[in-house]
Amino acid sequence: MSVARRHGGGTEPAVISRAGLDRLLASLTRRGFEVIGPTVRDRAIVYEEIASTADLPQGWTDEQEGGTYRLRRREDEALFGFNNGPNSWKSHLFPPRLTLWRARRGEDGAMEFSEEPEEVPRYAFIGVRSCDLAAIGVQDRVFVGDSYADPDYAARRREAFIVVVNCGKAGNTCFCVSMQTGPRAESGFDLALTELLDGEHRFLVEVGSDPGAEVLAEVQAEPADPVDEEAAVAVSDECASQMGRELDTDGIKELLYRNLENERWDEVSERCLTCGNCTLVCPTCFCSTVEDTSDLAGEEAERTRLLDSCFTMDHSYIHGGSVRASPRSRYRQWMTHKLATWIDQFGTSGCVGCGRCITWCPVAIDITEEAAAIRATDLGEGGGIDQVG
Amino acid sequence: MRDPMLPLSFRVAAKRRELADTWTLELEPDAGAHDRLGAFAPGQFAMLYAFGSGEVPISVSGGVGGEGPLVHTVRAVGAATRAICAAEPGDSVGVRGPFGNTWPIEEAEGGDVVVVAGGIGLAPLRPAIERLAASRERFGAVTLLYGARSPDEMLFTEELDSWRSAGIAVETIVDSAPAGWSGRVGLVTKLIDEAELSGGHTTALICGPEVMMRFVGAELVQRGVERSRIHISMERNMKCAIGHCGHCQLGPAFICKDGPVFTLAAIEPLMAVREL
Amino acid sequence: MGSIKSVDELIAEAPAFAEMRAEQLEVIAGCARNQTFEGGEQLMREGEEANRFYVIRRGLVALETFVAHRGALTLETIEDGELLGWSWLVPPYRTHLDARAIATTHTVSFDAVCLRGKADADPALGYELMRRFLPVIVERLQATRLRLLDVYGPVAGAEAEG
Numbered sequence: 001m002s003v004a005r006r007h008g009g010g011t012e013p014a015v016i017s018r019a020g021l022d023r024l025l026a027s028l029t030r031r032g033f034e035v036i037g038p039t040v041r042d043r044a045i046v047y048e049e050i051a052s053t054a055d056l057p058q059g060w061t062d063e064q065e066g067g068t069y070r071l072r073r074r075e076d077e078a079l080f081g082f083n084n085g086p087n088s089w090k091s092h093l094f095p096p097r098l099t100l101w102r103a104r105r106g107e108d109g110a111m112e113f114s115e116e117p118e119e120v121p122r123y124a125f126i127g128v129r130s131c132d133l134a135a136i137g138v139q140d141r142v143f144v145g146d147s148y149a150d151p152d153y154a155a156r157r158r159e160a161f162i163v164v165v166n167c168g169k170a171g172n173t174c175f176c177v178s179m180q181t182g183p184r185a186e187s188g189f190d191l192a193l194t195e196l197l198d199g200e201h202r203f204l205v206e207v208g209s210d211p212g213a214e215v216l217a218e219v220q221a222e223p224a225d226p227v228d229e230e231a232a233v234a235v236s237d238e239c240a241s242q243m244g245r246e247l248d249t250d251g252i253k254e255l256l257y258r259n260l261e262n263e264r265w266d267e268v269s270e271r272c273l274t275c276g277n278c279t280l281v282c283p284t285c286f287c288s289t290v291e292d293t294s295d296l297a298g299e300e301a302e303r304t305r306l307l308d309s310c311f312t313m314d315h316s317y318i319h320g321g322s323v324r325a326s327p328r329s330r331y332r333q334w335m336t337h338k339l340a341t342w343i344d345q346f347g348t349s350g351c352v353g354c355g356r357c358i359t360w361c362p363v364a365i366d367i368t369e370e371a372a373a374i375r376a377t378d379l380g381e382g383g384g385i386d387q388v389g
Numbered sequence: 390m391r392d393p394m395l396p397l398s399f400r401v402a403a404k405r406r407e408l409a410d411t412w413t414l415e416l417e418p419d420a421g422a423h424d425r426l427g428a429f430a431p432g433q434f435a436m437l438y439a440f441g442s443g444e445v446p447i448s449v450s451g452g453v454g455g456e457g458p459l460v461h462t463v464r465a466v467g468a469a470t471r472a473i474c475a476a477e478p479g480d481s482v483g484v485r486g487p488f489g490n491t492w493p494i495e496e497a498e499g500g501d502v503v504v505v506a507g508g509i510g511l512a513p514l515r516p517a518i519e520r521l522a523a524s525r526e527r528f529g530a531v532t533l534l535y536g537a538r539s540p541d542e543m544l545f546t547e548e549l550d551s552w553r554s555a556g557i558a559v560e561t562i563v564d565s566a567p568a569g570w571s572g573r574v575g576l577v578t579k580l581i582d583e584a585e586l587s588g589g590h591t592t593a594l595i596c597g598p599e600v601m602m603r604f605v606g607a608e609l610v611q612r613g614v615e616r617s618r619i620h621i622s623m624e625r626n627m628k629c630a631i632g633h634c635g636h637c638q639l640g641p642a643f644i645c646k647d648g649p650v651f652t653l654a655a656i657e658p659l660m661a662v663r664e665l
Numbered sequence: 666m667g668s669i670k671s672v673d674e675l676i677a678e679a680p681a682f683a684e685m686r687a688e689q690l691e692v693i694a695g696c697a698r699n700q701t702f703e704g705g706e707q708l709m710r711e712g713e714e715a716n717r718f719y720v721i722r723r724g725l726v727a728l729e730t731f732v733a734h735r736g737a738l739t740l741e742t743i744e745d746g747e748l749l750g751w752s753w754l755v756p757p758y759r760t761h762l763d764a765r766a767i768a769t770t771h772t773v774s775f776d777a778v779c780l781r782g783k784a785d786a787d788p789a790l791g792y793e794l795m796r797r798f799l800p801v802i803v804e805r806l807q808a809t810r811l812r813l814l815d816v817y818g819p820v821a822g823a824e825a826e827g
Contacts, residue, residue, distance in 0.1 A: 100392075100394050100395075101392075101394070103396075103440065103483075105440065105481070109479065109480065109481055110398045110419045110420075110481050111396070111398040111419075111438075111440060111481045111483055112398070113397075113483070115392055142633065143633060146632055147631065147632055147646050148393045148631040148632060148633065150633055151392050260662050260665070261662070286633070286635060287634060287635035287636065288628070288629070288633065288634045289634060289636070290444070290628050292438070292441060292442060292443045292444060292469075293441060294440060294441025294442075295441075298440065298441060301441040305394075308628075308634070308635070308636075310635065315626065315635075315636055316625070316626055316636070317626050318624065318626045319624075323625070323626075323664060323665075324664050325664065326664060328664075329663075329664035333638075333665075340641075341638070341640055341641035344641035345641050345643070385640060385658040385659060385661075
């Protein structure tokens with residue numbers, strides 16, 4: 001069947017079966033992609049290399065709440081019937097440990113720096129949720145869209161093939177609707193799947209780019225029936241109505257700017273362990289540090305970039321002390337950066353409503369609850385910074 | 390495009406000990422280097438790398454405009470700075486830069502300029518003072534007020550006289566002095582009375598410890614200088630200097646790329662919040 | 666050559682006495698005279714009766730204290746237009762520090778005992794003097810507190826680099 005091309009793809013939506021999905025994965029593997037997708041390991045659903053649909057979390061769902069994550073069997077055989085796990089795609093686009101360069105002293109004593117080879121992995125991400133897709137866009141703006149570009153991130157990003165899966169249900173800690181990042185992905189992907197479980201187990205496939213169309217063409221997909229397209233939209237509408245959390249983003253930047261001395265920060269800091277889990281699981285947190293090392297002879301040196309967290313005392317260390325010494329100041333830094341200063345820095349919110357920080361906080365601190373509490377106890381004008389130069 | 394995290398190898402061309410723990414290094418690109426760094430402007434900084442030890446942000450303290458060697462004045466306070474200060478002529482130091490924004494010298498033309506330096510804060514201001522001296526006729530009254538801990542902790546003392554000769558009023562004061570000192574003793578704000586401050590047309594450049602910049606800024610504001618014309622150089626923990634590591638944030642500002650030079654109007658509300 | 670100014674006029678030039686009422690100026694001028702010190706000359710010694718205080722018109726005075734093994738250390742220099750000496754306001758009216766002219770210094774010198782007597786007799790004048798001395802003391806105290814922070818010094822102890 002011939003297909004018309006629209007903006008990135010211009011291809012009409014199609015439908016594939018599970019076998020078709022396997023052909024899709026095989027096609028990606030043949031094209032040299034490292035196929036990364038969800039799989040069950042250690043009683044969680046994580047993103048790792050997968051070979052076929054047999055590796056997907058068939059029939060599993062996740063139960064998430066503040067400080068709680070469990071897997072539970074579903075009553076059906078859905079392949080993507082869960083929301084998210086502790087991983088995000090950040091660990092592949094922005095690896096937690098990366099050698100930036102090596103150096104050696106030349107014979108004349110000069111330092112010779114060699115960049116690490118340009119070859120980066122070519123990833124195909126299977127099952128990117130729309131919140132995580134938005135998170136990739138947020139990190140694009142930080143690493144590629146600003147004054148300087150990160151060459152490693154840019155290269156990984158260029159090579160990545162993205163297969164979105166639109167969520168079939170919402171989790172208790174989800175609030176993508178509040179952050180306007182879902183539950184349905186509109187653009188920015190190569191292919192987008194919506195799993196349909198009514199009747200035959202099938203997937204609606206939307207094409208978002210030319211590479212996506214090329215891959216789809218190898219998969220022997222059937223053109224989608226309008227009924228299937230409606231069913232997919234209905235799945236997303238149902239999902240949107242199930243959101244477990246809400247965050248009122250109206251004027252949130254100004255709200256947080258004028259509430260930097262709100263007593264709520266004292267209250268939350270009595271619970272916060274500054275463990276940094278939230279920054280690890282958050283798909284947009286990007287703070288990093290560098291480690292400069294050398295061998296014992298002092299002839300070879302290396303610089304490594306490491307994922308970091310604003311919850312460490314090191315993060316703001318200067319002149320013999322940390323600027324943000326108290327847990328109160330560090331929690332405030334994380335939350336106000338995520339919801340407020342990020343907007344001034346990059347033009348978007350830093351939060352995509354994935355809910356991971358709520359799920360994976362050992363003491364169940366809930367960013368939506370904290371935002372609501374601050375709104376309810378708004379200090380009004382004069383409580384912090386009301387104009388930022 | 391060159392990876393912004395990759396240093397260039399520079400050689401120490403000359404080295405001078407300024408104080409017991411502070412040295413000025415003159416750096417020139419290594420002979421074999423293919424790449425060049427852009428010219429540094431007053432107020433900007435470089436990330437200086439000591440092989441295997443670490444990297445630190447150091448403001449340029451001379452040699453701006455691309456003529457002559459790159460000059461940095463470094464205080465040895467940790468592993469990386471101690472290693473950099475231990476480098477002798479002929480040794481290599483890695484350099485990345487220039488980073489950050491500049492002292493607004495052109496914008497100050499036509500009015501009075503008061504430069505207030507505290508301690509090692511005179512080093513990042515020196516390139517600006519040299520520019521003011523070189524184009525002296527473009528400015529009204531130009532004053533340098535320099536506060537140091539003690540007489541033997543004053544930097545660039547020979548240059549103070551050459552700046553006086555160039556038509557800059559230079560006043561110095563120390564926090565404490567040994568017996569025999571016949572100069573002034575007191576807080577640097579005491580010197581502000583000396584400066585000709587024509588209120589609305591004065592530009593102020595301040596550099597020193599953050600608390601010093603705060604109280605000097607407050608004093609200047611009380612004397613009628615506009616907050617939008619008072620410029621200070623901020624400092625925070627930096628790992629990348631390119632706005633990616635997240636460490637140097639102060640509220641929404643990245644000190645490395647939105648600064649390090651900020652107007653008091655912009656930065657005062659952020660400095661007023663503790664532990665921001 | 667300019668005309669020689671009266672003591673009233675000289676006192677009124679000091680910021681601390683700016684815009685003082687003419688009648689009050691006349692009263693305090695009655696306790697005052699011009700006095701010039703050569704460089705090196707002592708204006709006051711620690712532990713004396715605080716019988717005089719000064720407005721520095723032009724010159725430089727070091728407030729000093731003698732420390733064994735270190736000599737005379739300057740705690741602060743008092744400069745053009747500034748007041749020198751407030752111990753005369755506070756019992757037991759004894760000086761706390763030495764004061765020495767570093768360069769030739771022209772002052773208006775006040776008989777503190779005389780002025781204290783006049784202030785006791787006229788509370789309004791007394792209040793006016795207190796009102797003018799207090800900001801000077803506050804400003805010097807605040808500046809001294811900030812100098813105690815020793816902000817220019819290296820940070821003692823912990824490594825300063827992360």
